[in-house]
Amino acid sequence: MYVVHRALFVYFHSGTIVCMTVRHMRISVLALALTLAAASPYASFAATATPAVTAQGILAYTNAERIKIGLPAYTSNTLLSRAAARKMTDLFARQYFAHVAPTGEDVSVLVKDTGYTYLVVGENLALGDFASSKALVTAWMNSPGHKANILSKAFTEIGIAAGESNYKGRKVWIGVQSFGLPRSACPVVDPLMRAKIDASSKTLTMLDTIAKLREAAYKTAVSTHASNVQTLADSYNLVAKLYNERATSYRVLVIAFNKEVDASNACIKEKTSTVKPVSE
Numbered sequence: 001m002y003v004v005h006r007a008l009f010v011y012f013h014s015g016t017i018v019c020m021t022v023r024h025m026r027i028s029v030l031a032l033a034l035t036l037a038a039a040s041p042y043a044s045f046a047a048t049a050t051p052a053v054t055a056q057g058i059l060a061y062t063n064a065e066r067i068k069i070g071l072p073a074y075t076s077n078t079l080l081s082r083a084a085a086r087k088m089t090d091l092f093a094r095q096y097f098a099h100v101a102p103t104g105e106d107v108s109v110l111v112k113d114t115g116y117t118y119l120v121v122g123e124n125l126a127l128g129d130f131a132s133s134k135a136l137v138t139a140w141m142n143s144p145g146h147k148a149n150i151l152s153k154a155f156t157e158i159g160i161a162a163g164e165s166n167y168k169g170r171k172v173w174i175g176v177q178s179f180g181l182p183r184s185a186c187p188v189v190d191p192l193m194r195a196k197i198d199a200s201s202k203t204l205t206m207l208d209t210i211a212k213l214r215e216a217a218y219k220t221a222v223s224t225h226a227s228n229v230q231t232l233a234d235s236y237n238l239v240a241k242l243y244n245e246r247a248t249s250y251r252v253l254v255i256a257f258n259k260e261v262d263a264s265n266a267c268i269k270e271k272t273s274t275v276k277p278v279s280e
Contacts, residue, residue, distance in 0.1 A: 053173045055081070055160040057133025062150055062158070062177070065141060071151060077180065079116040080159025084176040086110055087123070088161040091174050095167060097127050107178060119186065119268060120275055122149045122179040130173045133162070140177075154275045155179040186267035189260045197257060200250045207243040214239055 063073035087110055091097060100106045107123040124146045130136045140146035149155070159178040164171065214236040221229045 053130050053133050053136055053162045053164070053175060055084075055162050058137055058160050058162060058175060058177070059158065061134050061137035062160075065137065065150055069151065071153065072156070074158035074179075075156060077116070077157040077159050077182075079114040080111065080157055080178040080180050081161065082114045082159065083107070083110040083116070084159040084161035084178040086113075087125075087178070088163050088174050088176045091125075091127070091176075092163070092165045092167060097125065097167075099123055099125065111178060111180065116180060117183040118180045119183055120154050120179075120181040120272055122152070122155060124149050124175075124177040124179075126175040127167065127172055129170075130175070136162070136173070136175050149177070149179055152179065152274065154272060155181050156185065157182060181271060185271055187260065187264050189257070189264050193253060193257050193260070197250070197253050200246060200253060204243065204246055204250060207239055207246065211236060211239045211243055 059074070059076060066073055087107070090101060094102060096102055107121055111118060111121050124140055126136050126139060126146075128136075128139070130139070137150075140150060157180045159180075160176065162173060162175045164173050166172075167174070214232065218229065218232040218236050220226075221232050226232075
């Protein structure tokens, strides 16, 4: 039986992780993959006092847990906090409790909508009559999925929202943590270089076509003993020279581009190697 301020009930979902694993292919655009963790069943927790729960308090206790084991503290990010606040508001407004909204939006959508670009994002949710910010974080730490997000080596930034309102006839707290590893954590392949490569490739194709036409004209002239054989040969050689010059420049661009791709992919692999989506 639910008794406000005496029996504490807590619902929370296992932390979800969305991994945007960017894998550049050599002479290719970014390839994106999303992995979303499943949510865990509801759980319960008990406490007595009922002081306010705050985003600042949640951040402080979260970072305290990280510092205990030698991990760097999370940096608060305004865009991630905006995504967390939107999620919290939506949970109260539409009276549901899940990582994926009834209309399909998950943490990746919320984060993207704020303009935050990322390699990995994750989310923790909690709902209940929490006694304090510390009680909420303790509840998360008692759940493997949430604990994994809080102590993750993959994330560096966090956004937090906490609010109290009515949920299915009960006055409760909802807490949201949005975790992120920004795209800027790894070098980005220069898009202008790719554009130059594409333009150079088109030019090479055009020159190749012209060269083949002039070569065919030259061969015809030779077979018919035409008087303009030398002129046609000079014309072909001019195009061949232009093609070879452009081909050399093209190879230089490709080598430079692939070096950037390799560096970016190596960084992404290293940064995301510890990400293990929860499946409970």
